[in-house]
Amino acid sequence: MNGKNLVFPIVIIFVSAVFLFFASQFPSPSFQDSSVSSKFFPSAIAVIQIIICLCLIAGELLKRNKESENTAVFSKYSIFGAIFIIGYAVLIYLLGYLPSTLIAFLVYLVFFRSKNVWYYVTGFVFTCVIYYVFANVFYVALPEGLITGLIYD
Amino acid sequence: MIEHLLNGLLTALSFDVLPILIFGVVGGIILGAMPGLTATMGVAILLPFTFGMDSTPALVMLIGVYIGGIYGGSIAAILLNTPGTPASAASVLDGYTLTKNGQAARALSISAVSSFAGGLISTIILIAFAPILAGFALKFNAPEYFALALFGLTIISSISGNNLLKGLLAGTIGLLISTIGLDPINSVPRFTFDVLDLYSGINIIPVLIGLFALSEALSQLETIVNDKKHVLRSFSLKILSKKDLKDITPTAVKSGVIGTMIGSIPGAGADISSFVCYNEAKRSSKNPEEFGKGSIKGLSAAEAGNNGVTGGALVPLLTLGVPGDAVTAVLLGALVIQGLSPGPLLFTYSPDLVYGIFSSMLVANLVMLIVGLIGIRFFCKIIEIPRMLMIPIIMFLSIIGAYAINNSMFDIGVAVFFGLLGFTLIKFSVPLSPILIGMILGPMAETNLRKSLLLYEGSWSFLYDRPIALFFLVLTAFSVYTALRMNKKKAQAA
Numbered sequence: 001m002n003g004k005n006l007v008f009p010i011v012i013i014f015v016s017a018v019f020l021f022f023a024s025q026f027p028s029p030s031f032q033d034s035s036v037s038s039k040f041f042p043s044a045i046a047v048i049q050i051i052i053c054l055c056l057i058a059g060e061l062l063k064r065n066k067e068s069e070n071t072a073v074f075s076k077y078s079i080f081g082a083i084f085i086i087g088y089a090v091l092i093y094l095l096g097y098l099p100s101t102l103i104a105f106l107v108y109l110v111f112f113r114s115k116n117v118w119y120y121v122t123g124f125v126f127t128c129v130i131y132y133v134f135a136n137v138f139y140v141a142l143p144e145g146l147i148t149g150l151i152y153d
Numbered sequence: 154m155i156e157h158l159l160n161g162l163l164t165a166l167s168f169d170v171l172p173i174l175i176f177g178v179v180g181g182i183i184l185g186a187m188p189g190l191t192a193t194m195g196v197a198i199l200l201p202f203t204f205g206m207d208s209t210p211a212l213v214m215l216i217g218v219y220i221g222g223i224y225g226g227s228i229a230a231i232l233l234n235t236p237g238t239p240a241s242a243a244s245v246l247d248g249y250t251l252t253k254n255g256q257a258a259r260a261l262s263i264s265a266v267s268s269f270a271g272g273l274i275s276t277i278i279l280i281a282f283a284p285i286l287a288g289f290a291l292k293f294n295a296p297e298y299f300a301l302a303l304f305g306l307t308i309i310s311s312i313s314g315n316n317l318l319k320g321l322l323a324g325t326i327g328l329l330i331s332t333i334g335l336d337p338i339n340s341v342p343r344f345t346f347d348v349l350d351l352y353s354g355i356n357i358i359p360v361l362i363g364l365f366a367l368s369e370a371l372s373q374l375e376t377i378v379n380d381k382k383h384v385l386r387s388f389s390l391k392i393l394s395k396k397d398l399k400d401i402t403p404t405a406v407k408s409g410v411i412g413t414m415i416g417s418i419p420g421a422g423a424d425i426s427s428f429v430c431y432n433e434a435k436r437s438s439k440n441p442e443e444f445g446k447g448s449i450k451g452l453s454a455a456e457a458g459n460n461g462v463t464g465g466a467l468v469p470l471l472t473l474g475v476p477g478d479a480v481t482a483v484l485l486g487a488l489v490i491q492g493l494s495p496g497p498l499l500f501t502y503s504p505d506l507v508y509g510i511f512s513s514m515l516v517a518n519l520v521m522l523i524v525g526l527i528g529i530r531f532f533c534k535i536i537e538i539p540r541m542l543m544i545p546i547i548m549f550l551s552i553i554g555a556y557a558i559n560n561s562m563f564d565i566g567v568a569v570f571f572g573l574l575g576f577t578l579i580k581f582s583v584p585l586s587p588i589l590i591g592m593i594l595g596p597m598a599e600t601n602l603r604k605s606l607l608l609y610e611g612s613w614s615f616l617y618d619r620p621i622a623l624f625f626l627v628l629t630a631f632s633v634y635t636a637l638r639m640n641k642k643k644a645q646a647a
């Protein structure tokens with residue numbers, strides 16, 4: 001039995017139950033021509049999801065060989081990656097594409113203790129080229145950023 | 154048809170479109186050649202570059218990425234014994250043996266020629282059969298589309314990998330997400346929590362960018378610390394000979410046809426096709442003992458087989474609006490972004506675009522052959538690009554790509570959420586493609602079921618009254634039965 005294989009379906013059951021609860025609150029239209037309303041699909045899917053999760057849990061509990069995995073599910077690098085992505089998303093919201101990408105690239109290379117100067121140069125060139133290509137070739141505006149926008153205004 | 158096709162060829166070869174196509178093919182080859190980066194990821198990453206383009210060049214570029222990506226996967230397989238994409242796993246068997254014998258250039262050129270043959274045959278079959286199927290699909294109404302969506306959802310069982318239950322769970326996650334927003338019939342807000350951005354539902358593009366690019370980049374991040382620098386063996390630059398070409402042609406043609414047939418079956422992708430073609434080539438060979446020991450026919454079968462899928466997989470997408478696998482699901486997203494809805498009406502209302510896609514596939518295969526043969530020395534260098542540098546680039550492109558669809562910070566949040574969700578699901582061995590299939594087919598199933606019920610005044614008789622709907626329902630039942638049987642066999646074998 002592996003603990004992580006139990007946690008996951010339990011979390012999904014909880015999420016499905018939340019969806020099921022909210023689905024039951026959907027208003028029904030005053031006229032209804034068919035037996036299937038706006039509640040039907042989300043409710044049916046949430047119920048199916050719960051059944052699948054229960055099957056997964058039962059399957060896991062019935063496993064006879066008691067293998068125990070002590071290894072962590074997420075390594076420190078993946079945790080860094082997750083924080084890095086969220087941080088970059090926040091940074092891009094505040095500072096816009098250009099400064100946030102340059103900062104993020106730098107943070108990334110410093111975290112991995114890269115001493116290769118070419119990596120830093122590549123990061124800088126990539127950021128600027130993408131900015132130029134999106135703005136002048138594809139005419140797609142990249143985020144300006146809340147703070148940067150205020151400064152420009 | 155011929156007129157549209159010629160117009161499409163002229164467009165694909167025009168100065169406006171050809172450089173974009175070449176960029177797409179080369180970009181696809183580069184991404185596909187890097188171990189761990191798949192053709193699906195390639196199309197997802199390069200999708201944002203098409204937002205500012207007209208529909209034809211945009212789709213032409215993505216088709217180029219798709220075709221280039223499938224071929225590119227074989228480069229790492231042949232040179233490093235590491236398939237760049239799952240579709241290239243069969244190419245390792247003979248391709249790497251040839252590299253060990255100092256014949257890497259010969260192996261890569263055989264791969265390019267066979268991929269070209271497979272892709273070309275596949276495109277020709279697509280051109281011949283897609284309009285016929287689209288014509289037939291014009292007879293479809295809500296009940297037929299509901300039954301078709303139901304059948305499409307059974308794809309989940311064949312793309313679920315080793316655990317059918319986890320695949321189904323992923324499918325229901327996609328289906329549930331697809332219900333967020335205004336209900337398609339009564340416009341009742343569902344799971345919107347008064348957030349304005351949620352009223353129009355969750356946009357599929359940031360979801361797929363998160364699931365297939367961000368989550369994959371996060372997974373790769375865990376392994377780059379132990380990355381070793383790839384050192385290539387020295388090899389002769391001699392490419393395939395006339396005799397090689399003569400030897401592989403029948404195998405490549407046969408594998409191209411088989412690959413197309415497999416590709417047109419929803420759920421059966423390039424990885425299955427390459428192994429089926431390899432096994433068929435081995436079975437019908439006079440010297441089966443040579444397979445696995447550097448057989449050029451074995452390599453050719455695997456390569457023609459996986460590229461043969463490219464045209465086949467577009468048959469259900471373009472004619473019925475049902476994606477057969479993850480990469481065609483991404484292409485469906487690209488079509489939607491361009492304001493087009495795949496399905497039989499696409500052939501009626503946008504024949505120029507459809508035949509433009511067909512023609513660009515012909516040209517893309519030719520470009521892939523030329524680039525593949527000329528660039529052998531260059532592509533050997535690609536695999537030396539450090540992943541440490543590629544991963545942040547993928548992450549940044551993913552985030553700005555998600556933003557660029559609607560210039561929306563909300564979409565960045567969606568991409569990041571699904572990137573993290575996808576990464577977590579990978580950790581729990583839950584396949585990601587069913588989420589996308591669920592998200593695409595969920596609204597199709599719900600809308601058409603409810604329309605059918607309104608049409609039949611609440612009666613469910615449309616399920617057996619209408620022959621085409623009944624046919625798809627029987628197919629659905631058969632597909633579920635086959636999946637359960639396969640799953641049982643797998644469990645017994647394990």
